[in-house]
Amino acid sequence: MDLVQECAGAKRIGISGHVRPDGDCVGACLALSLYLSKCLPDVCIRVFLEQPADIFKDIRGFGGINSAFPEEEKFDVFFALDTVPDRMGDAEKYFGDAAKTINIDHHVSNTGCGNVNVIEPQIGSTCEVLLDLMDRERIDVDIAMALYVGMIHDTGVFQYSNTTPATLEKAAFLISFGFDFSKIIEETFYQKTYLQSLIMGRALMESVRFLDDRCIVSVLDKQILEFYNASSKDLDGIVNQLRNIRGVDCAIFMYQTGSDEYKVSLRSTEKVDVAKVASYFGGGGHVRAAGCTMKGTFQDCVNDLSLHIEEQL
Ligand code: 5GP
Numbered sequence: 006m007d008l009v010q011e012c013a014g015a016k017r018i019g020i021s022g023h024v025r026p027d028g029d030c031v032g033a034c035l036a037l038s039l040y041l042s043k044c045l046p047d048v049c050i051r052v053f054l055e056q057p058a059d060i061f062k063d064i065r066g067f068g069g070i071n072s073a074f075p076e077e078e079k080f081d082v083f084f085a086l087d088t089v090p091d092r093m094g095d096a097e098k099y100f101g102d103a104a105k106t107i108n109i110d111h112h113v114s115n116t117g118c119g120n121v122n123v124i125e126p127q128i129g130s131t132c133e134v135l136l137d138l139m140d141r142e143r144i145d146v147d148i149a150m151a152l153y154v155g156m157i158h159d160t161g162v163f164q165y166s167n168t169t170p171a172t173l174e175k176a177a178f179l180i181s182f183g184f185d186f187s188k189i190i191e192e193t194f195y196q197k198t199y200l201q202s203l204i205m206g207r208a209l210m211e212s213v214r215f216l217d218d219r220c221i222v223s224v225l226d227k228q229i230l231e232f233y234n235a236s237s238k239d240l241d242g243i244v245n246q247l248r249n250i251r252g253v254d255c256a257i258f259m260y261q262t263g264s265d266e267y268k269v270s271l272r273s274t275e276k277v278d279v280a281k282v283a284s285y286f287g288g289g290g291h292v293r294a295a296g297c298t299m300k301g302t303f304q305d306c307v308n309d310l311s312l313h314i315e316e317q318l
């Protein structure tokens with residue numbers, strides 16, 4: 006697919022990703038917006054996302070992200086990046102109304118929802134998929150940095166098994182633009198605020214192992230989140246920390262979103278296909294990292310998840 010050709014004749018282009026945007030989602034939306042602005046300087050290009058965490062504020066274009074989702078917007082071409090429409094939140098209306106839709110993603114659970122689809126489940130990040138679609142001659146330092154953020158976040162800084170020789174070749178190309186990649190890794194991936202560290206401590210302290218200690222679960226209820234005045238942005242990294250525990254095959258982190266509703270994050274090391282587990286409950290994701298929203302009490306949710314995980318262990 007040729008990104009620029011697909012936009013031929015368009016006067017207004019919209020770009021969005023998924024709710025609770027992560028590094029890959031923010032990086033991909035901003036990288037594509039910077040790239041198309043460069044290739045198509047006369048076209049109006051808008052990026053819509055729920056307000057991303059401000060650790061991403063150094064990516065060029067961050068300040069121009071629209072998080073208000075006004076009603077009247079119409080687009081000739083609308084891009085859905087790193088997502089399916091039912092996770093687009095308020096941007097779904099633009100996608101539904103656009104003359105042409107393009108879906109670029111790497112989630113194995115996505116079957117493609119655009120008029121044009123590029124879905125590459127074997128590729129580690131949407132940013133990596135995007136780089137393959139760009140003309141390298143037109144990439145500049147700002148685009149390179151945005152793509153790099155997405156790549157490090159979805160590969161766990163090139164640690165996860167979705168990292169390939171091609172991923173590292175692309176990362177090498179990107180860092181050749183000379184941005185401060187150590188600072189980006191430190192500030193967007195490893196550093197936590199004091200509040201985030203306290204909540205992570207709390208979640209670790211209250212975690213419980215089951216299925217012969219091969220599975221671990223921790224939950225934060227509404228009361229605790231309110232006590233710390235924490236939002237979903239403050240909970241990133243907890244499930245990875247649970248998965249890091251020796252002997253754990255599958256980690257579950259849940260936080261309460263309604264009286265009997267939980268947002269669930271799943272991670273596995275090598276045995277459990279968590280995308281399959283999450284898909285069963287209406288969610289999705291990747292083989293080693295997936296999520297869903299579940300209704301019921303905490304105990305009910307864990308029992309249901311446990312049955313599906315046990316089948317695979
Ligand atoms: P996280 O646990 O970090 O929220 O998400 C892990 C992975 O699963 C990400 O790739 C994310 O996009 C995907 N994911 C998380 N929650 C959901 C969900 O409710 N539905 C779908 N389709 N994917 C999800």
Ligand code: MN
Pocket residue numbers: 029030087111129130131159
């Ligand atoms: Mn992604």
